[in-house]
Amino acid sequence: MGTLLKDKLAEKIESMRPRTERLVKEHGDVVVDNITIGQIIGGMRGVKSLVTDISYLDPYEGIRYRGYTLPEVFEKLPKAKDGDMPYVEGLVHLLLTGDMPTEEEVADVFDEFQKRRILPRYVYEVIDAFPCCSHPMAIFSAAICTMHRESFFAKKYHGGISKKDFWDPMYEDGLNLLAKLPEIAAYIYAKLYRDGNRIQSNPNLDMAGNFAHMMGIEKPYDDVSRLHFIIHADHESGNVSAHTGHLVASSLSDAYLSISAMINGLAGPLHGLANQVVLRWLQEFVDKMENRVPTEEEVQQYVWDTLNAGKVIPGYGHPVLRKTDPRYTIQREFALKHMKDDLLFKYVDMLYKVVPPILKEQGKAKSPWPNLDAHTGVIQWHYGVREYDFYTVLFGVGRSLGIIANLIWDRALGYPLERPKSLTTKMLEDIAEKSKNKKAGGKKEK
Ligand code: CMX
Numbered sequence: 029m030g031t032l033l034k035d036k037l038a039e040k041i042e043s044m045r046p047r048t049e050r051l052v053k054e055h056g057d058v059v060v061d062n063i064t065i066g067q068i069i070g071g072m073r074g075v076k077s078l079v080t081d082i083s084y085l086d087p088y089e090g091i092r093y094r095g096y097t098l099p100e101v102f103e104k105l106p107k108a109k110d111g112d113m114p115y116v117e118g119l120v121h122l123l124l125t126g127d128m129p130t131e132e133e134v135a136d137v138f139d140e141f142q143k144r145r146i147l148p149r150y151v152y153e154v155i156d157a158f159p160c161c162s163h164p165m166a167i168f169s170a171a172i173c174t175m176h177r178e179s180f181f182a183k184k185y186h187g188g189i190s191k192k193d194f195w196d197p198m199y200e201d202g203l204n205l206l207a208k209l210p211e212i213a214a215y216i217y218a219k220l221y222r223d224g225n226r227i228q229s230n231p232n233l234d235m236a237g238n239f240a241h242m243m244g245i246e247k248p249y250d251d252v253s254r255l256h257f258i259i260h261a262d263h264e265s266g267n268v269s270a271h272t273g274h275l276v277a278s279s280l281s282d283a284y285l286s287i288s289a290m291i292n293g294l295a296g297p298l299h300g301l302a303n304q305v306v307l308r309w310l311q312e313f314v315d316k317m318e319n320r321v322p323t324e325e326e327v328q329q330y331v332w333d334t335l336n337a338g339k340v341i342p343g344y345g346h347p348v349l350r351k352t353d354p355r356y357t358i359q360r361e362f363a364l365k366h367m368k369d370d371l372l373f374k375y376v377d378m379l380y381k382v383v384p385p386i387l388k389e390q391g392k393a394k395s396p397w398p399n400l401d402a403h404t405g406v407i408q409w410h411y412g413v414r415e416y417d418f419y420t421v422l423f424g425v426g427r428s429l430g431i432i433a434n435l436i437w438d439r440a441l442g443y444p445l446e447r448p449k450s451l452t453t454k455m456l457e458d459i460a461e462k463s464k465n466k467k468a469g470g471k472k473e474k
Contacts, residue, residue, distance in 0.1 A: 044081075065456050079443075081126065082434050148178070179282035235257070262427070262429070268296065270427070272292070274435070319371065345393040356400050
């Protein structure tokens with residue numbers, strides 16, 4: 029066991045390569061998109077300039093992993109024997125190969141992770157050496173980066189390896205890293221919030237089940253972890269974390285350097301840090317209400333007060349999505365089943381009714397609907413993970429699944445160094461002037 033995934037992946041890569049080669053050779057000059065000055069200055073929003081087959085984000089439907097919507101992913105992936113949620117190992121197979129795995133294929137990935145779990149001693153020491161009050165994301169990024177010395181890819185590259193074979197050591201690095209992430213995250217948690225009292229890994233448990241075990245939290249936290257890692261796994265390639273991972277790896281940096289970099293991007297408040305901002309914002313509201321359920325008017329007032337103070341409503345809005353994030357809906361369904369009487373969930377539930385009409389009335393946000401971060405922290409809080417600085421680390425473990433799948437395919441299809449072109453402000457002003465004159469000329473001719 030432990031080779032089914034790699035063998036299948038090798039076959040898929042062989043059949044995929046000619047398609048990419050043909051696109052470049054025969055259709056390389058076909059125009060896909062135009063770009064405006066607004067997009068250049070506005071963070072390249074919506075510019076069609078990346079390629080990935082791992083996931084696709086439809087503004088109205090939400091994310092699809094390998095063509096499957098999230099509800100389909102949860103329905104079709106083999107479920108954990110002792111829970112309601114699918115194994116993360118099954119998702120790894122799906123993301124890498126594009127096929128829904130059989131039970132045997134899930135067991136094969138389980139095996140792959142099993143033999144790669146042991147964390148080098150020095151990683152614990154690096155975590156231990158961090159100064160007090162460091163943010164767990166800074167520690168997480170450093171712990172991953174420090175394992176760069178283990179990279180097969182870096183060694184093979186320096187030893188000389190054919191470009192066609194780059195994906196193989198990237199696969200080895202990627203799976204080695206993925207298998208270790210739950211242990212790194214759980215140790216950071218133990219170190220920062222449990223006086224270093226760590227619970228040893230249980231080799232018989234699946235990736236997320238073992239994470240729950242190392243966190244010392246009882247069922248259904250194993251299912252919470254499976255759910256959490258799966259919904260955070262991928263969101264196309266243009267978001268900051270995925271794009272950072274891809275960009276850094278495009279210089280042939282290995283998986284450790286690339287994933288460490290993407291963790292730094294995820295740590296920003298407009299991206300992965302939003303889940304902790306949501307919880308802080310909710311807690312302030314709960315304190316203000318002295319732990320009672322607010323009236324609808326009070327919720328409206330709190331939302332307007334936030335907006336009038338020039339702040340955004342955390343957990344609402346999205347650069348691409350234009351409806352309620354299905355990752356929010358799946359968490360909501362879980363909460364309705366397992367924790368509907370939780371006080372914080374009642375707040376989240378009321379906000380879901382109140383925020384969208386207010387954001388619509390304010391008229392700035394292109395999407396008034398909640399994203400996944402509006403819900404994540406409340407579930408973690410309910411199950412006792414109350415140190416909200418830690419929530420983005422959990423996001424990072426999940427997001428690594430999709431990014432590593434992408435990095436392996438980047439190497440397999442030989443995607444080159446990323447290098448867009450910059451212009452100066454003066455050049456853009458000249459282009460704008462020319463366009464204005466052209467339009468004016470066009471009007472006169474009529
Ligand atoms: N509350 C108030 N105003 C909002 C808003 C919100 N939740 N979301 C967007 N806006 C405002 C923007 O600040 C912007 O205002 P200005 O024109 O004054 O700068 C305007 O609406 C237009 O923004 P947009 O095009 O709709 O949104 P962006 O693509 O620029 O940004 C996002 C998207 C998520 C950063 C933004 O909606 C936001 O700040 N939301 C709150 C933070 C959050 O939930 N982040 C998590 C995102 C999920 C993830 O990827 O991790």
